Amino acid sequence: MNIIPFVKARRRGKVNVSAVTLAHGGGGKAMKDLIDDVFLAAFDEHSAEPLEDQARFELAMLQGYGDRLAFTTDSFVVDPLFFPGGDIGKLAVCGTVNDLAVGGAVPMFLSCAVIIEEGVPIDLLRKVARSMAQTAMQAGVRIATGDTKVVPRGACDKMFVTTSGVGTIPASVVLGVDKACVGDAVLVNGLLGDHGAAILCARGDMALETPIASDCACLHELIASILAAAPGTRFIRDATRGGIATVLNEIAEGSQVSIEIDEGVTPIREEVKAFCEILGLDPLYLANEGKIVVVVPPNETEAALAAMRSHPLGVDAAVVGRIGAEKENRVTMRTTLGGHRIVDMLVGEQLPRIC
Amino acid sequence: MKYVDEFRDGEKARVLISEIEALISSMALPPDRPLYLMEVCGGHTHSIFRYGLEGMLPKQIELVHGPGCPVCVLPMGRVDDCVAIAESPNVIFTTFGDAMRVPGSKKSLLQAKADGADVRMVYSPMDALALAQRNPEREIVFFGLGFETTMPSTALTILQAESEGIRNFSVFCNHITIVPTIKAILDSPGLQLDGFLGPGHVSMVIGTAPYEFIANFYRKPMVVAGFEPLDILQSIWMLLKQIREGRAEVENQYARIVPDEGNNAALHAVSHVYELREFFEWRGLGSIDHSGVRLREAYAHFDAERKFAIPNVRIADPKSCQCGEVLKGAIKPWQCKVFGTSCTPETPLGALMVSSEGACAAYYQYGGQKHQAEVV
Numbered sequence: 158m159n160i161i162p163f164v165k166a167r168r169r170g171k172v173n174v175s176a177v178t179l180a181h182g183g184g185g186k187a188m189k190d191l192i193d194d195v196f197l198a199a200f201d202e203h204s205a206e207p208l209e210d211q212a213r214f215e216l217a218m219l220q221g222y223g224d225r226l227a228f229t230t231d232s233f234v235v236d237p238l239f240f241p242g243g244d245i246g247k248l249a250v251c252g253t254v255n256d257l258a259v260g261g262a263v264p265m266f267l268s269c270a271v272i273i274e275e276g277v278p279i280d281l282l283r284k285v286a287r288s289m290a291q292t293a294m295q296a297g298v299r300i301a302t303g304d305t306k307v308v309p310r311g312a313c314d315k316m317f318v319t320t321s322g323v324g325t326i327p328a329s330v331v332l333g334v335d336k337a338c339v340g341d342a343v344l345v346n347g348l349l350g351d352h353g354a355a356i357l358c359a360r361g362d363m364a365l366e367t368p369i370a371s372d373c374a375c376l377h378e379l380i381a382s383i384l385a386a387a388p389g390t391r392f393i394r395d396a397t398r399g400g401i402a403t404v405l406n407e408i409a410e411g412s413q414v415s416i417e418i419d420e421g422v423t424p425i426r427e428e429v430k431a432f433c434e435i436l437g438l439d440p441l442y443l444a445n446e447g448k449i450v451v452v453v454p455p456n457e458t459e460a461a462l463a464a465m466r467s468h469p470l471g472v473d474a475a476v477v478g479r480i481g482a483e484k485e486n487r488v489t490m491r492t493t494l495g496g497h498r499i500v501d502m503l504v505g506e507q508l509p510r511i512c
Numbered sequence: 513m514k515y516v517d518e519f520r521d522g523e524k525a526r527v528l529i530s531e532i533e534a535l536i537s538s539m540a541l542p543p544d545r546p547l548y549l550m551e552v553c554g555g556h557t558h559s560i561f562r563y564g565l566e567g568m569l570p571k572q573i574e575l576v577h578g579p580g581c582p583v584c585v586l587p588m589g590r591v592d593d594c595v596a597i598a599e600s601p602n603v604i605f606t607t608f609g610d611a612m613r614v615p616g617s618k619k620s621l622l623q624a625k626a627d628g629a630d631v632r633m634v635y636s637p638m639d640a641l642a643l644a645q646r647n648p649e650r651e652i653v654f655f656g657l658g659f660e661t662t663m664p665s666t667a668l669t670i671l672q673a674e675s676e677g678i679r680n681f682s683v684f685c686n687h688i689t690i691v692p693t694i695k696a697i698l699d700s701p702g703l704q705l706d707g708f709l710g711p712g713h714v715s716m717v718i719g720t721a722p723y724e725f726i727a728n729f730y731r732k733p734m735v736v737a738g739f740e741p742l743d744i745l746q747s748i749w750m751l752l753k754q755i756r757e758g759r760a761e762v763e764n765q766y767a768r769i770v771p772d773e774g775n776n777a778a779l780h781a782v783s784h785v786y787e788l789r790e791f792f793e794w795r796g797l798g799s800i801d802h803s804g805v806r807l808r809e810a811y812a813h814f815d816a817e818r819k820f821a822i823p824n825v826r827i828a829d830p831k832s833c834q835c836g837e838v839l840k841g842a843i844k845p846w847q848c849k850v851f852g853t854s855c856t857p858e859t860p861l862g863a864l865m866v867s868s869e870g871a872c873a874a875y876y877q878y879g880g881q882k883h884q885a886e887v888v
Contacts, residue, residue: 363635430513436635437868494525494741496564498878504857 177277182307192305195279199286200269200293200300212266212301214323219265223325227262229253230321238285238315240359242351242371243446245318246288251375251446252397253322254296258377259393259449261332261384262324267293269303270319275310285316296375298322330384334411336391341480342458343408343416344451346379346465347372347473349401350429353443363436369428372447379468380449386464387457396448399503402441402488404450405478406502409486416488418478418500423490441490442503452480519740520563528745529568535752536570546574548704549751550841552694553711554581554869555739561878563741573748576841577871579693580711582658582686583610584863584870585794585839588827590686591616597653597684597820598629604647606640607655609633610867615860617827637669637683644673644681653816656683661713663687663805664778667785670807670814684816685806688792690714691722692803698730700840707751709744710736712766717782719774723762731760738766785811793826795863796835835862838871845872852876 172187172194180187219226233249243251250267257264269289273282293300351372358367376395384390392412396404401423405416425440433440447470453461458476465471488500541547551557557577560566566575579585591614598605598621605621612622612633625631634640637654644652656666666683673681690711697703710723715736726734733754737747747765754761764770785808792804807815816822829835833855834848845851845864855861857873864870868877 362633362639427513431516434513434516492563492741493520493522494563494565494568495522496566496568496741498562498564501877504877 172279175279177273177275177279177282177307179275179307179309182273182305188305191279191282195282196269196271196286196303196305199283199290200303212268214266219325222263222265222327223330224328225326227257227260227324227326228321229256230319231256232317232319234314234317235356236314237359238281240371241355241369243373244285244288245316246285247292248371248373248446249318249320250289250292250296250298250300251373253320254298254375254377255395255446255449257322257324258375258380259332259395260326261330261380261393262326263381264296264298264322264324264375264377266299266301266323268321269300270306271304272306272308272313272317272319274313274315275307277315282316285318292375296377329388332390332392334392334394334407337408337412337414337452337480338391338454339414339480339482340455341391341452342455342461342476343405343418343478343480344453344458344461344465344474344476345396345401345424346376346449346451346471347447348424348426348429349396349445349448350425350433350440350443352446353400354429354432354440356444357436358432365432365435367428367432369426369432372445374447374470376447376449376470379465379470382464382468383451383461387453387461389454389457390461391452391454393449393451396445396450398444400440400442400444401448401450402439402500403502405488405500408450408452408480409488412480413486415481415483415486416478417481417491418488419491420493421491422475423477424473424475441500516740519738519742521742524742525568525745528742528749532573532745532749532752533570535749535756536572539752539756541572546572547706547752547755548574548576548841549707549709549748550576550578550697550705551709551737551744552578552580552690553709553714554584554867555711555713556709556737556744557581557871557874558869559739559741559744561874564878565741565744569748576705577838577845577874578708578841579697579794579797579839580659580690580714581864581867581869582662582688583614583867584835585688585796586611586614586657586686586863587793587795588615588617588829589793589823589825591620592618592827593822593824594621594655594684595619595624595629596822597816598624598631599627600651600820602649602651604630604632604643604650604652605655606632606634606643606652608635608657610869611655611657613860614863614866637666638672641669641673641678641681644678645676648680650680651819652681653820654681654683656685656687659688659690659711659714660717660782661711663786664717664775664781667781670785670811671781673814674811679813682814682816682819683807685786686804687786688794688804689788689802691718692800693794693797694723694726696797696800696803697840698726698732702842703840705732705841706755707732708734709747709751710734710762712736712738712743712770715764715766715770715774717775717778720762720764720770720772721774727760727762733760734762736762736764736766736770738769784808795829796833796839798836830861833862835864835872838864845875848872
């Protein structure tokens with residue numbers, strides 16, 4: 158059994174050293190102090206429940222929210238750990254909350270497993286834990302179970318976080334990647350590519366200074382208001398790695414349809430456009446952490462758009478394309494120039510061009 | 513985006529297209545003989561696909577995608593040499609991003625990195641030099657790649673290293689020069705080309721004079737073209753006008769960037785640091801005389817070819833690969849036997865599938881292989 162729970166004691170020990178050592182992963186007092194003082198102090202300060210090896214939920218309580226359970230997991234290895242607009246902790250909570258929410262689920266509980274490299278400053282861990290706790294609190298989800306491991310220097314890059322999440326799906330909600338129909342509208346909730354551009358800039362390799370910040374955010378409330386306004390919504394997915402281009406291709410394949418998007422109305426920040434021009438990147442493939450692609454039937458398009466725009470995380474929402482009936486299940490873009498190009502799945506990493 | 517959107521204006525594009533259509537219809541071309549125009553530079557190929565220009569042009573214009581993608585024409589043997597250097601003890605091998613996935617006979621640089629070699633992506637040779645200053649105990653090798661566009665920045669980096677007395681830095685020089693290659697294409701038998709879109713950024717360095725032989729000796733018109741969609745459309749219009757009027761001249765559409773005399777400071781650095789090789793091997797095109805440069809004797813201590821024992825073996829292109837025919841414009845990418853089947857961007861056989869500027873990758877990515885097959 159590898160899982161070591163967050164063991165809570167009545168009196169919490171204090172971590173008195175400045176950096177994580179292998180002792181903090183050894184299963185003894187140092188580990189207990191790290192968990193108590195850094196993680197539980199942030200996540201679970203006021204809980205009076207006795208701590209067990211697993212979180213336990215009342216089925217009856219869950220049933221009050223829906224008729225199906227949604228369960229998801231995601232790992233976070235972002236470099237750098239802190240970047241404009243967020244950090245690995247906020248990202249880990251938002252990412253898993255969003256993975257639940259795009260399926261129509263009400264996010265409820267998260268787990269948090271952290272792999273820490275020996276030598277990482279304790280203060281850095283505290284910052285990440287506080288960020289996770291704050292994001293979870295704002296999102297109304299509880300971090301209910303977790304695990305820590307410490308590995309020797311070089312065995313991981315500072316820290317990796319894995320979060321899993323559980324939520325319930327209301328009986329009325331049936332979303333699926335196979336449900337897009339010819340004539341449906343394709344919407345996004347705002348400016349694309351911010352996260353990818355912010356991370357690349359924050360790495361500092363480019364010697365480019367930009368004001369671009371990550372769009373990292375929990376989207377479940379926005380999604381709930383879309384589903385309320387447009388109950389016929391077919392499909393929602395967050396456009397993370399691989400960007401909007403990847404999600405559109407997944408829809409085209411999943412529903413056996415074609416999709417045409419319009420470059421002229423696809424919302425992209427001027428700074429991101431310029432960043433991509435300089436580096437030879439395509440913003441359609443840049444990662445987002447607070448953007449969703451939504452497919453809605455034609456008669457609910459306006460309602461969905463209005464719902465998105467009235468939410469703070471959807472003010473720049475736009476209808477970017479339509480589902481078509483072309484035989485090849487291709488995604489195409491009508492360029493601002495009036496031409497057409499294929500928007501295919503990304504091959505490998507998006508490597509900048511040289512000339 | 514200022515100074516960019518102006519060159520992507522759909523309204524102006526429609527005007528240019530209708531002017532192009534008018535010129536074409538005034539030429540009374542035979543239906544089975546379109547005009548073949550070659551864009552030499554991979555940057556043009558990329559723009560043509562990115563903006564969907566081919567579909568907007570009249571059917572009588574056939575764009576032939578030329579050899580101007582330095583990543584694409586890199587032969588397998590040179591990639592093997594890169595891998596050998598990268599896997600030498602104590603080396604940090606630095607390269608532009610595009611070159612990472614080019615297949616060697618055994619592996620690419622990306623695979624060498626996965627196997628433990630210290631291969632790092634840089635955006636400028638100066639980044640590699642800075643790495644050398646920060647890591648005095650390591651040997652930093654920069655993969656010098658590209659036409660005259662990138663040649664000066666490598667040359668200036670070497671001059672900088674020399675003036676600062678940095679000794680743990682060297683360049684694996686694979687810089688190539690475009691003019692002998694255009695000549696080789698013009699000399700290839702059975703070639704049907706009616707004009708050239710000249711490389712914009714190469715010309716920014718070398719100027720327009722080196723192309724005069726194309727107009728004077730081969731009687732083919734050339735227009736040095738910019739990279740935005742309106743630049744390309746205007747350049748096509750200028751080419752058609754020359755053809756219509758029976759002229760063969762070198763014209764400069766990209767005058768906002770390209771001075772006719774080139775960039776003297778860059779040319780000075782280039783001639784100071786490099787000398788022409790007797791010949792250089794191109795993927796798909798074979799060996800072309802005087803088409804590559806190497807470091808002069810005075811800078812031998814920065815030359816990775818002399819510092820490291822490299823295999824320097826000539827590896828034949830895969831038999832099934834028809835990159836050469838595509839490069840010469842003899843066949844279209846989708847007419848190649850392995851296009852989209854055993855040769856895809858995930859597992860490129862031929863070089864043209866590797867870089868987004870390669871004609872095959874551009875077709876595959878933006879043109880859609882099935883769509884193209886239908887057009888035929």
